[in-house]
Amino acid sequence: DAKTTQPTSMDCAEGRAANLPCNHSTISGNEYVYWYRQIHSQGPQYIIHGLKNNETNEMASLIITEDRKSSTLILPHATLRDTAVYYCIVRVVNAGGTSYGKLTFGQGTILTVHP
Amino acid sequence: GAVVSQHPSRVICKSGTSVKIECRSLDFQATTMFWYRQFPKQSLMLMATSNEGSKATYEQGVEKDKFLINHASLTLSTLTVTSAHPEDSSFYICSVGDSHFYEQYFGPGTRLTVT
Numbered sequence: 001d002a003k004t005t006q007p008t009s010m011d012c013a014e015g016r017a018a019n020l021p022c023n024h025s026t027i028s029g030n031e032y033v034y035w036y037r038q039i040h041s042q043g044p045q046y047i048i049h050g051l052k053n054n055e056t057n058e059m060a061s062l063i064i065t066e067d068r069k070s071s072t073l074i075l076p077h078a079t080l081r082d083t084a085v086y087y088c089i090v091r092v093v094n095a096g097g098t099s100y101g102k103l104t105f106g107q108g109t110i111l112t113v114h115p
Numbered sequence: 116g117a118v119v120s121q122h123p124s125r126v127i128c129k130s131g132t133s134v135k136i137e138c139r140s141l142d143f144q145a146t147t148m149f150w151y152r153q154f155p156k157q158s159l160m161l162m163a164t165s166n167e168g169s170k171a172t173y174e175q176g177v178e179k180d181k182f183l184i185n186h187a188s189l190t191l192s193t194l195t196v197t198s199a200h201p202e203d204s205s206f207y208i209c210s211v212g213d214s215h216f217y218e219q220y221f222g223p224g225t226r227l228t229v230t
Binding site: 038041042043044046049063087097102103104105106107 | 118119121149151158159160161164206207209213218220221222223224226
């Protein structure tokens with residue numbers, strides 16, 4: 001699976017949008033971009049995933065560049081409870097639509113939301 | 116998404132003893148579960164993939180005789196750390212995948228401390 005690069009840490013003011021970048025310049029055509037987050041001492045939580053189109057759900061939006069070499073996770077109105085480590089992961093999905101299942105976690109971005 | 120529980124949430128054991136960690140998929144029949152380990156201030160590392168009714172697949176460097184995995188039913192997988200040592204102290208997290216593994220749902224984790 002392609003490697004991702006994320007900033008080590010970011011700050012965001014409560015109520016503002018948090019924009020978390022991820023670089024995945026070696027991504028291949030059958031790799032999806034996934035985002036998870038991990039609040040301290042808890043298991044990771046799935047946020048969103050996408051292939052090439054922008055995606056939005058109740059938690060966040062995912063913006064993928066046209067060349068798919070980078071993406072941005074957007075938390076539109078960050079709250080203190082969004083303070084966590086955010087992981088950007090690229091993951092193969094095979095032609096049959098069933099992924100290989102493995103998630104390879106990097107170091108992620110520590111997002112701190114402050115009052 | 117699927118609800119995943121782990122038991123116990125915390126365990127302290129003495130060096131040389133064995134400890135069993137349970138992972139339950141409460142509302143989803145999981146043919147495949149995953150076990151991760153996370154040391155302090157580090158990222159999650161996949162230890163093994165647990166397949167219902169068959170042997171687990173271990174990642175390189177993970178001792179299969181030390182970390183025994185049993186996946187006897189579609190809702191339960193267990194990880195037994197045998198002859199635990201202080202260096203096995205870690206946060207152990209399981210996850211289950213949906214039918215296409217597009218998403219993985221993680222348990223809350225088990226904090227193991229070996230004294």
